Amino acid sequence: MPVTGAKPDGRPTGPTGLIGPTVPIARIGPTVLIDPSGPTGTVTLIKGTTLYITDSSGTTSLVKTSAASRVTKTVTSSVKNIKPGSVVTVVGTQAKDGSYTATSISVANGG
Numbered sequence: 001m002p003v004t005g006a007k008p009d010g011r012p013t014g015p016t017g018l019i020g021p022t023v024p025i026a027r028i029g030p031t032v033l034i035d036p037s038g039p040t041g042t043v044t045l046i047k048g049t050t051l052y053i054t055d056s057s058g059t060t061s062l063v064k065t066s067a068a069s070r071v072t073k074t075v076t077s078s079v080k081n082i083k084p085g086s087v088v089t090v091v092g093t094q095a096k097d098g099s100y101t102a103t104s105i106s107v108a109n110g111g
Contacts, residue, residue, distance in 0.1 A: 039063065074106065082107060 041055035051063040082088065087108040092100045 077107065079105070 039053045039055055039059075039061040041053045041061075043051050044054045044060065045052035049065045051065060052060055053063055054060045082105070089106040089108075090100055090102050091104045092102040094100050
């Protein structure tokens, strides 16, 4: 059963929480909240093992990587490849009945 409500600062939550300020997440099965504690944006430069990531406001962050840094890559798929137990991130609009119309769905590894 989805968990809904509001974050302590009053922002509404999605089916099981929020990634950042606006991206609802959902999980089929136990609730998982994801807290991305790093920058999101475009890689504008790579120097050795350091990535320079520029966000939508133009702020550039230096990200130091190592052999222990886990890297994942997204590939295009379809809804028919989502199975029960898949961990998904849904971006979309919420209807009055509480359901969502997805504009994009990301599936984590193993899904």
